[in-house]
Amino acid sequence: MARREFLPPVTLHVAVVDPLPMYREGVASVLSAAGHRVETPAEVLAWARQVPRGVVLLTLEREQDWELLGRLRDMAATHAVVALIEEDPVVLGARAVRSGAQSVLPRGVAAGMLRRTVEATFDGQAVLPAVVATALAAGAHALGANAKPPDPRQVSWLRQLAEGATVAQLARRTGYSERAMFRLLQGLYQEMGVSTRIQAIVRAQEQGWFGVGTDSGRS
Known part of the structure; x- marks a missing residue:
């Protein structure tokens, strides 16, 4: 019987962008334990220009975060973005995908799911909460697209x-x-x-x- 050969795990370059140092350190610890190279750059766009291919974990809280997501989307297709959100997953999750995120996760996701999502996203897969996928498929996020604006x-x-x-x-x-x-x-x-x-x-x-x-x- 032929001996099976196992390929060594791939080391991924990951940037973590979140306002809380303790959260960044926790994520870095989880992913570093899996053998990945994790950084928390102050200037993630500069990091993306230096790293040939990687994954950006980006927490979306402020409008500046959404602007950063758009700039990452526009600068190169070699960096996948996992958007982390805390509330309104249907609305914000759908918006994140439309704005350039490949995957969407709740910010408080378990460590194992975080690691699997980062690795799957790097491999070209999209990981989304079921409610986000359903909203995108059904076009629910577009409800009211032709609504009359308020005064x-x-x-x-x-x-x-x-x-x-x-x-x-x-x-x-x-x-x-x-x-x-x-x-x-x-x-x-x-x-x-x-x-x-x-x-x-x-x-x-x-x-x-x-x-x-x-x-x-x-x-």
Whole structure:
């Protein structure tokens, strides 16, 4: 009987981009234990230019993170991106794929799944939560694509939320009580066909509503 030959595991180059040092160190420990070369570069685009082929683990929290995803997508097809998200997997997961991520994972995923996803993504496979795959297949993320935009005042609210304003801050700026502002936002979300602030911001960005003129005051 012929002796089976086993190929040695491939060492992958992985960059971890996340705002928390402890999280970066934990991910690096998991992947380094599997024999991969893991770095946490301050400038991931410079890292990508130096490394011929690798995987970027990118946590998507702020708009700057989404911009970085787009730049990684545009600069080269040799670097695969695994997007890490914490909330609204249907909306944010679908957006991540459309923006250039090959795979999507919850940020708190188990170590074994993280390692397997990185290796599978490097091999050209896409790993997605079932809800994201279903949404992409069904086009659920495109619901409301032709929706009428909110009025300029409401668009201003959404823009300020996207820039990091809290409901309390928004209430002070517009002259409403915090409770009234909360009710107004909930009504706006319902009109948009979404249920959370993040979903509303993503919908507004996708529809280009932030290009509409604004008036942040009360009517």
